[in-house]
Amino acid sequence: MKFNPKKVAFGRHETFSLRYSWLTKAYQEVVKDTGVFDADDATVRLGVGKNMVNAIRYWAQATQIIEKVEDGYKPTSLGHFIFDEKEGHDPYLEDEATIWLLHWQMASNPEVATCSYWLFNRYHKPEFTTAEATEALADFMKQQAGAKYSKNTLKNDTVVTLRMYSDVRPKAKQVSDEFLDAPFTALKLLSMLPDGKTHKVQIGEQEHLPVEIVAYAVASLFNATQQKSLAIEDLMYGKSDYPAPGAVFCLTESAFLYKLEQLKQRKNNAFDFRETAGVNQLYKVQDTTLDPMIYLQDYYAQRNFYGVAA
Secondary structure, eight states, X not given: OOOOTTSOOOSTTTTOOOOHHHHHHHHHHHHHOTTGGGSTTHHHXXXXXXXHHHHHHHHHHHTXXXXXXTTEEEEOHHHHHHHOTTTOSOTTOOSHHHHHHHHHHHHTOTTTOHHHHHHHHTOOOSEEEHHHHHXXXXXXXXXXXXXXOOHHHHHHHHHHHHHHHBOOOOOGGGOOHHHHTOGGGGGOOEEEOTTSSEEEEOOBOOTTSOHHHHHHHHHHHHHHHTOSEEEHHHHHHOOSSSOOHHHHTTBOHXXXXXXXXXXXXXXXXXXXXXXXXXXXXXXXXXXXOOOTHHHHXXXXXXXXXXXXXX
């Protein structure tokens, strides 16, 4: 979760953006065979071309639903939670909350999804062109990692990442399966300005973002940092090398604070606000390790209780 300049990844998606069905396919096939991605018949099993096999593996790792093991790959606990055939809570990504969750998983994964981490946590520019973002990413890597990366590789990563989130509509003759099958566009975090070149980050209230998903992110951050308290400014803007929920979810300050206030009002609340030496801090109520999955269990249990299709 913490950015490590010695562990970054670019170009592993083969220039293919994530598609809805790919994570389900990745989970299902890895459950059957940990070595599926290296199998001679991987293209047959996954029903895609060779380059897409690599892309599916990459996005499944980027969203942290599978992980590398000695003999291949295995599902993570979150992978099982979402995609399990019998007990999975949203195996076909029908709930927007799951898309928000996967967005956090990717944007908080700098080791595998470096470009996504950088875009949402470190590049706080409200409007930019693809060329400007590519240049800024190259500068960031040069300053932080002390290394130069192929401009073309960084450009491809930038283009793919922006395409995954942008609301831009291709012309009728250019509409492709990739555009129609892109889950992160549902979050409406990026829009294209009328000039057709400039992207705008849609900072807002994010009313469709469940507080439980924010709680999952905050609890994950507490566990990663092993701190008893975190500065609200760090949670909002990511001043450290850790991801910032406020920035990742493109929330206004007031909207982020409101969602944190909602957390305080929950039964069995685990958080509290305090001001220490003039700095607003979020504290853990108890000096114990938080289980982020509790918040996901609460959300999906409530959703199912009210009759929303699983």
